[in-house]
Amino acid sequence: MKNIAVALAMLLATFGALAREATPLADDPQVEARLIAIAEELRCLVCQNESLIASRAGLAMDLKNQARELIKAGKSDAEIRDYMVQRYGDFVLYRPPLKSSTLLLWIGPFALLIVGFAAVWIFVRRRRTLPAAALSSQDEARADALLGTRADDSGR
Amino acid sequence: MRIAIVGVFLALLVLLAVGLTLNPREVPSPLVGKPAPAFQLPRLGSAERFSPADMRGKVWLLNVWASWCVTCRDEHPVLVDFARTKRAPLVGLNYKDQSDDALKWLSRFGDPYQFSVVDADGRIGIDYGVYGVPETYLIDRAGVIRFKQIGPVTPELLKGKILPMIAELER
Numbered sequence: 001m002k003n004i005a006v007a008l009a010m011l012l013a014t015f016g017a018l019a020r021e022a023t024p025l026a027d028d029p030q031v032e033a034r035l036i037a038i039a040e041e042l043r044c045l046v047c048q049n050e051s052l053i054a055s056r057a058g059l060a061m062d063l064k065n066q067a068r069e070l071i072k073a074g075k076s077d078a079e080i081r082d083y084m085v086q087r088y089g090d091f092v093l094y095r096p097p098l099k100s101s102t103l104l105l106w107i108g109p110f111a112l113l114i115v116g117f118a119a120v121w122i123f124v125r126r127r128r129t130l131p132a133a134a135l136s137s138q139d140e141a142r143a144d145a146l147l148g149t150r151a152d153d154s155g156r
Numbered sequence: 157m158r159i160a161i162v163g164v165f166l167a168l169l170v171l172l173a174v175g176l177t178l179n180p181r182e183v184p185s186p187l188v189g190k191p192a193p194a195f196q197l198p199r200l201g202s203a204e205r206f207s208p209a210d211m212r213g214k215v216w217l218l219n220v221w222a223s224w225c226v227t228c229r230d231e232h233p234v235l236v237d238f239a240r241t242k243r244a245p246l247v248g249l250n251y252k253d254q255s256d257d258a259l260k261w262l263s264r265f266g267d268p269y270q271f272s273v274v275d276a277d278g279r280i281g282i283d284y285g286v287y288g289v290p291e292t293y294l295i296d297r298a299g300v301i302r303f304k305q306i307g308p309v310t311p312e313l314l315k316g317k318i319l320p321m322i323a324e325l326e327r
């Protein structure tokens with residue numbers, strides 16, 4: 001009797017799961033995998049620090065649904081990216097193409113790195129060519145006292 | 157050496173100052189200079205349909221709005237004033253809205269639009285690269301998008317940019 005009650009309870013528990021509303025269009029795991037691969041590389045326009053796949057903004061959901069439809073219609077990844085770029089510009093791509101408007105974006109970090117290395121190099125060279133500072137006899141005596149070198153020497 | 161450090165500091169200062177004046181939310185639209193995407197949508201509160209091709213030969217404005225859009229309410233009086241001047245046709249694109257709410261919104265605040273069309277699922281919005289309502293497109297006689305405003309149309313923008321552009325495009 002008890003076993004039947006437990007079984008019945010478990011069966012009832014599954015109804016809750018069955019009754020859950022299906023996520024629209026997310027039924028095909030292959031489509032979903034491709035969507036994730038594409039949408040990870042796309043920026044959400046509403047929350048600009050999020051990728052399209054991570055964002056739950058209304059527009060991001062719409063764009064993902066649109067991308068799913070394009071995948072099902074047999075479009076290639078490049079075609080889907082083009083679809084987004086045609087409407088929202090290179091801004092949606094996390095890896096924008098190299099062109100005159102994005103040149104600074106691509107080259108800037110390397111240019112800054114070179115400037116940094118150049119600055120370090122110049123600084124170090126200057127340091128090396130600087131004459132060694134001469135110690136006054138007073139300072140030398142103080143340094144010796146602190147280091148205790150003379151005392152050791154005299155004790156020998 | 158000191159001059160170089162000061163120079164780098166000043167350059168950085170200028171760079172950051174310029175950065176502060178830019179609006180990162182304004183993404184330049186690739187659609188400016190391109191033909192306005194075609195569509196066929198029902199008019200709000202009517203069975204008639206509208207397509208941008210119907211506007212051939214006219215310089216006109218397409219304003220994307222919704223009753224849920226807070227900024228649209230700020231923009232609204234500017235559009236009402238503009239519509240009164242009858243300077244150019246203003247068509248509304250009612251974006252991802254409930255038609256009942258949209259009609260109520262218009263009767264409450266006034267309807268500046270020649271008519272609005274219903275883009276219930278936002279699909280046409282995507283074709284137009286809409287990502288933040290309100291947005292406004294200025295479309296020329298040949299059906300080419302000449303200007304896009306992201307965010308509300310202000311009286312300054314209307315006077316300083318949109319009206320002169322309309323005059324130029326109508327010449």
